[in-house]
Amino acid sequence: MSESGFGILSSGSYVPRGRLTGELVAETHGWFDPSLKSTAGTSRSFGSWDEDALTMAVEAARSCIDGADPLSRVELASTSLPYADRSNVGVLREALGLPETAGLTDSGGSLRAASSALLRALEAGQSCLIVASDCVDSKPASVGEATLGHAAAAIRVGTGTPMAILRGSASRHQDFVDHYRAAGERFSYTLEARWTRDAGYRRQTAETHAAAMAQAGIADHADRLVVSAPPALAKAIAKSLGQDDLGATLSARIGYCAAAQPLLLLRHAFEQAQAGETIALVSIGQGIDVIVLELTAPAAQNGLAAQADAGAEETNYARYLTLRRLLELEEGIRAERDNRTAQAAFWRKHEAITGFVGGRCRACGTLQFPPSRVCVECGAEDSQTPQRMSALPGTVRSFTEDWLAFTPNPPLIFGNVGFGDGANVMMEFTDVSPGELEVGMPVALRFRIKDFDHRRRFRRYFWKPAPALGGGDG
């Protein structure tokens, strides 16, 4: 069934490469808390030092809107965006090259931020790209350390040939404080899971779920169920609804990814379910959203499944801590370099930097980065047309593994990358280990943190090539 209408047009996702296993957490902290053994057999994803909720959101959005029409509205939902006052979604817009006139919303404050945003757009019949991303860290030896993952997902709703349509929904808010994280705090404060389950969500869910089913005209329950909640709670909620949680297999590999989880689960369900099936999403967070969708066309590819499988298991617990800046190693005097950003210079070049926009000379066709007033090839002046280069496939032309340069994840691997039509750019590689690169290797660009200015709490972003994955690579 594929006819024109309003609904979900596409989805995308991004899962960072790092995986922390329950075994490693239990092995490290078992002396301190033997109960951590309960997370054995699962793993969670984590972003490298150069990833945050914003960079992951950009990657998820890129995989969702590839080749799509310009978007007029974008909402970025997260509880861990890097800036409290600097439009995060605005940085995402620049990275994606969306028009300045697009309607932009940063939303947060709740683990339901994304499911509620999706519901609002679907109910209003409003075209929108909803991006959900979270990169929440957990205290060492907490249950969250082994189960709370980092990831992002995106869903585009609008008029076209939808892959899923809204059948019904129900929502309620309750100021149920089973956990909270005060503004500016890094870690959540979490209360007893049994209380959360028994006094809280099990009962609330049943009522809200029933209301959504009634609106969808479904007698019992949808064909498929996905529950956005920490693993033990998700399992209990699914059980109370008498269904399996289709998302359990995903969560076991990448963890529960906070505000990103509802959209990740929908994308996961789109990849697993058959056309014509109904999918119920239960999303919890000081209340509940239940969204019932009907899958009209299955996802074209198993992008999320591939991303979930593509992780690299971390074997060094101290490195995990260091990459997440949960452990401060002696970085040496070289790390004292002042990374203050010249904001006036950045403003002049922000499109080139954030969007990775080069210049193509109209006189000779040569592509170059950074764009400049005078063509490097033919010398023509003011002859360059802006060209986005972030989606261009690159090729490694030279590289090194630099153990002297300061980086939170030594060595600093950087080199010359060719982008065709004459373009060469010297760039820092990411998501690559020593010994993996070769001259001639294909690479794809990722939006990443370029530098931290810890003194002024500023971070700047740029693009970094990573070894290109096979199909499904965003």
Next chain:
Amino acid sequence: MASGIRDRVAIIGMGCSRFGERWDSGPEDLMLEAFDEAIADAGIDKSDIEAAWLGVFFQEQSTGKSGLPLSQALKLRNVPVTRVENLCATGTEALRGAAYAVAAGACDIALAMGVEKLKDTGFGGLPERSKGAMEDLWLPNSTAPGSFAQLASAYAATHGRDMKVLKRAMAHISVKSHRNALDNPKAHLRREITEEQVLDAPMVAYPLGVLDCCGVSDGAACAIVTTPEIARRLGRKDIVAIKALQLSPSYGYELSNDGWDGSHTMTTRVAAERAYREAGIDDPANEIDLLEVHDCFSITELVLMEDLGVSEAGRAVDDVLDGRYDRDGSLPCQVDGGLKCFGHPIGASGLRMAYEIYLQLLGRAGNRQLEAPSVGLAQNLGGIPSRNVASVAIYGLADVSR
């Protein structure tokens, strides 16, 4: 077209401080150490100096900016001093200023001083620095070894050379320079090493190990220049003349265009071609008697042999392994130990190279003296392979100029 400055400028005095970790000396001490040797050599009075050029690269935690550090260190009584900086070509740039002033007839006697005080930073390696407000937004936070290491991966790919063989040739380069420096009392690193030690050394930036890297040194070197006529009037018999002094900065091509394959330094090729023309050299491999090149890293020296046209493309590996650039080879390179072992106080390096060639041409190089050389070439590469300033200077005895 202008004929250049060939044989229009003579070097009548040179001096060079001992290079190394000079915890005992500030930049003012290093400059005075080099100057005292040069002024005695020139046999002139300090008051005869009419203009001076000072080359310093890292002014931070060192000399500070401007020409004042030289004026003050030598108490040059209101003599005009110009501070120049052109990355690792800074020393040659200082000499270029002084030589041009003499060639232009603006003054009779000029001083070129290069100095670098690197060891006051409190950490190893070169000081950290901003690459520029815009560049910091996108260029990797690279180090010098990392940037030069790029040459190796690109060279191996371009010429289809096995990295193991390339590494052996690079090791040969370091072993040779260490051996040469044993005969140089002013050198920073005076210790013989073996090929195995180089190959087994801790990795700094793949494929460069720590023994593929030059020293980070304090030091100063200087030259006093005048016209050949005045030099003769001062009683000089053997006159070392500047045959060519050429500079070639990148204009952004290597950094942004794939027309450069990353395996060589484009700018050196341009500077060398111009210098050979200015000096009237047609066959550099046979007409030049010794080389002092910018061996900041072993791989740099290797590719420079091709960039200077003394090895065929892709053949420098073989020439190096055959010993061609050893002290007893047909074209000795880094007889004084080079940047590798004499040391690399950045602002001084170009003048240090000139110093060695000057000594060799005058037969004053002591235990490392070559047999009657008459033409020497000094090359600097400031910056990194993809963004640099190359200089090529040729010095020769005035009476053997053709």
